[in-house]
Amino acid sequence: MKLLLTSGGINNKSIHGALVDMLDKPIAESTALCIPTAMYGHPWVGPGVKAWEFITGNPGNPMVSLGWKSVGVLELTALPSISKDRWVPLVQDTDVLLAAGGDALYLSHWMQQSGLAGLLPSLKAVYVGMSAGSMVMTPAIGEFFVGWTPPSGSDDTLGLVDFSIFPHLDHEMLPHNTMAAAEKWANGIQGPAYAIDDQTAIKVVEGDVEVISEGNWKLFWP
Known part of the structure; x- marks a missing residue:
C-alpha cells in the first residue's frame, strides 16, 4: 500500500x-476516484458548495484538478446500500484515491461501514489524503480534533500507519493550530506524532516513512 498523507493537498x-x-506513470495516464465523504461530517466544508468544489476541482483544487486521465466519485455513505460487485472492481482498478478533508472520525466510520477500510x-x-483524509489512516486523532462523535x-481511526x-x-x-498546541496535543497521543503545515506531506511505501516538505514540520516522540 502506498500513502501520500498531506495537510493541504498536492500544492508544491x-x-x-x-x-x-509513487504512481510510476504520468498523471495524465492515471485514473482517479475522489472521496468527498469527510466533508459532510464537518460544518465548515459540507454539505454544499465546498463539496462540489472538491469533486469538480473548482476552483483549482490541489488534488482533483491535476490533470488525471479520468476522475470519478466514490461516496462512501452510499456504498452499504449497493452491491459490492458494483464498486469493489472499480476501486481495485483505479490508480489513485483522493480523500478530501473534513471530519476524520466521520470518514473513519464510513470507511468501516462501507467496507473500504478492509479493502x-x-x-x-x-x-492521497488531505487533512482529515490523511488523519483517518492514523491510530487516533486526539481530543483536539474531535468534532463528529462516532457511536x-x-x-480511534483506522491505524494503517x-x-x-x-x-x-x-x-x-x-x-489555534500553533506549534505549542501541537506539542500539547502530541503529549496525549500514544505513539509518534507529526505536526505538518500545508507545504508538507508524509509518504509511506511498504512501511517506510519519508517526510516531503517545502515548509515546516516536527516529529514528536511519546
Missing part, C-alpha cells in the same frame, strides 16, 4: 514529484 513541486514517483491494504492504488465515542498527524500547522485561518 516536491509533493507533486512524490506523487508521480485498502490490498489495493494497488496510491491513496463508539472514541477518537503507526503515527498520528496534526495538520495545518501555523495556518493563517486556524489561529
